[in-house]
Amino acid sequence: MDLTPWSIAAPAVGSAFLASLVEVVEAFTIVLAVGTLQGWRPAAFGTVAALGVLGVSIGVLGPLLGLVPLHLLQLVIGVLLLLFGMGWLRKAILRSAGIIPLHDEDAIFASEATQLGKAAGRQHQSLGWIAGLTAFKAVLLEGLEVVFIVIAVGTGRGLLWPASLGALAACIVILAIGVAIHRPLARVPENTLKFGVGTMLSAFGVFWTGEGLGIAWPGQDLALAVFAVLFLAVGLATASVLRRPVMEVLQ
Amino acid sequence: MSIIGDVFTELFAMFLADAWLSLATLLLVAIVSGLVVGLQIEPLLAGGVLLLGCLGILVATASREARCWPRR
Numbered sequence: 001m002d003l004t005p006w007s008i009a010a011p012a013v014g015s016a017f018l019a020s021l022v023e024v025v026e027a028f029t030i031v032l033a034v035g036t037l038q039g040w041r042p043a044a045f046g047t048v049a050a051l052g053v054l055g056v057s058i059g060v061l062g063p064l065l066g067l068v069p070l071h072l073l074q075l076v077i078g079v080l081l082l083l084f085g086m087g088w089l090r091k092a093i094l095r096s097a098g099i100i101p102l103h104d105e106d107a108i109f110a111s112e113a114t115q116l117g118k119a120a121g122r123q124h125q126s127l128g129w130i131a132g133l134t135a136f137k138a139v140l141l142e143g144l145e146v147v148f149i150v151i152a153v154g155t156g157r158g159l160l161w162p163a164s165l166g167a168l169a170a171c172i173v174i175l176a177i178g179v180a181i182h183r184p185l186a187r188v189p190e191n192t193l194k195f196g197v198g199t200m201l202s203a204f205g206v207f208w209t210g211e212g213l214g215i216a217w218p219g220q221d222l223a224l225a226v227f228a229v230l231f232l233a234v235g236l237a238t239a240s241v242l243r244r245p246v247m248e249v250l251q
Numbered sequence: 252m253s254i255i256g257d258v259f260t261e262l263f264a265m266f267l268a269d270a271w272l273s274l275a276t277l278l279l280v281a282i283v284s285g286l287v288v289g290l291q292i293e294p295l296l297a298g299g300v301l302l303l304g305c306l307g308i309l310v311a312t313a314s315r316e317a318r319c320w321p322r323r
Contacts, residue, residue: 083273084266086305086308087272090312091268133254136254141257141258144261206305209301210297213287214287215295216294217298238310238313
């Protein structure tokens, strides 16, 4: 039986789980607003429909990617991971440094509730439809990033199922917490998670891009850990240098 | 509410949210490819260029954004 070493499986599954936590929290806020204001039926319908579309995307794209030559696949996925991961890491650095504001789930919940309230005032007939569509769109758009991460970290080494299960576990965790507390998950340390996931995805990006170009990394899969430590150290140092005095941020 | 349009906007934002970061990363990968395939330099050296280049791009684009922010 071909067992994938933990040195590559753990970062892949961990990245899928943590990235999904971030995205599911964001989608949950909007679904909660829809459910609270317009009832749980359209919220559940929109959510299940979007999860179905996302599941089919993984089911179709995953095996199709298996037909692409390995080095080309590693190069393309590696470059996409670099663009995506470094984008997340850059944003996390800027948020950590106080340059751009942190994600505020309470504010997003209030904004979504206001928009749905306005829609309710305009169109009584199709309100359930609009509410369902709002939940569908939120889960679909946030889920796109999850689908990309699951495919990107899972395809190269046949880890599509473990990565998918990592993402599913994140959905279940957030849903369980959300059902229990019944309010936006504003206390989830989203930027810390984003910092960690951005670090891992950037490390994966360098690793796969290099492998795609025929570079044999010393230590093989263990090189991933070294890259991640380097990205984390440089990210934290950059955030520290760019951090502004509190008064300047408040102005 | 155009869902297809929103999906494409989201996909675009996922990979090309910061034009400078995207452009610099793609340029770096092209240079490293040229070093490996064209000039056939030691692959590990090219790997070092890739890794250090990515770290440099990260610092440069974050610093650039930090400098630009007060002017917005």
